[in-house]
Amino acid sequence: MLLGLVAFVVYLVYFVGVGSLFQLLSQLDLQRYSFFYSIAIAALVASVVFDSMIWHSLLEGLKVKLSIKKVVLYNWIGNFVEMVIPCQTVCGEVTRLYLAKKETKQNVGATAAPIITSRILSTMVYTSGLLMGSLVLVITRQSLPSFLVGTLLTVAVGSIGMISAVLLLALKEGAADKLVSVAMFFTKIIKKSSIKQEEKKEQLRASLYSFTEAFQTYKRNPVLLVKPTFFAVLAWLSILLVYLMVFYSLDFTAITLVDLALVYCVASTVETVTAGFPVGAVEITMISLYSVLGVPLVIAGAATTLIRLLTFWVQVIAGYPIFHLTGLKHLLKGGFTRSLTD
Secondary structure, eight states, X not given: OHHHHHHHHXXXXXXXXXHHHHHHHHTSOHHHHHHXXXXXXXXXXXXXXXXXXXXXXXXXHTTOOOOHHHHHHHHHHHHHHHHHSSSTTHHHHHHHHHXXXXXXXXXXXXXXXXXXXXXXXXXXXXXXXXXXXXXXXXHHXXXXXXXXXXXXXXXXXHHHHHHHHHHXXXXXXXXXXXXXXXXXXXXXXHOOOHHHHHHHHHHHHHHHHHHHHHHHHHHHOGGGGHHXXXXXXXXXXXXXXXXXXXXXXXXXXXXXXXXXXXXXXXXXXXXXXXXXXXXXXXXXXXXXXXXXXXXXXXXXXXXXXXXXXXIIIIHHHHHHHHHHHTTOGGGXXXXXXXXXXX
């Protein structure tokens, strides 16, 4: 984070201009800025709550009881872990899985299915938004840089591929057994104890079967996905509202939700791909995209700084004390891995 932050500051100094940024900020209407930035803060909280409601609704569909307060808390902790450990997404989901398993006493597979389904629904929503936004952008604008078109297509294809792979594992008959066989093949190379291998094999098979059975429940009762999908849309719109209100706080209204949706989707993908450097690459990408979309560089730099202050730094700063107060420091040392295999 520190290296990325230094890189971002250097970028602001040499490509945006710190003097221009300070001049822009000094000319702002503080009343207008405070009003719209307050809405952005509220929208950020709303996005976390709606994102948590996706997970909570999916748990309800499987008759797994977990209070909404704890779901929001665990979701925030998962977000914090995603941001501070260089294994973006995976560590956050495993943390949520550990906390849900510990609280509900359910097996790993049954607990994992709602979490992964939640991620799938969120990805489907923003990928759909990305595709529709790209289409609108192509129709309404005479030309787009080839690198931007290529980036958008790559993000869309990658997201669709990820969703397809998970659904194949969850819904295709025999896929779980094949995965167990592959996992045990590599385990045999590393460890020689046949007794422990058989134990792990049975544990893994039981978890995968419960995982696929949970998915089958959603497949047999698709109405269970209606409410979570609705919350996924609201969570996505709330994040876009954060972006929009930040621009409005800077008295810049010549940007559309379509533009913001494209930047958000690409930036989220960059954040996942560059998990080891969660700060720096995302901000530079956002500024570059805003510039391509016609936003003045100084506005793009200021907006990106204020957006990331909310979407990254606020969640890290707020998540740190929550993480420690809930006694989860051992997660950072691999404690969740041992707990999930118990």
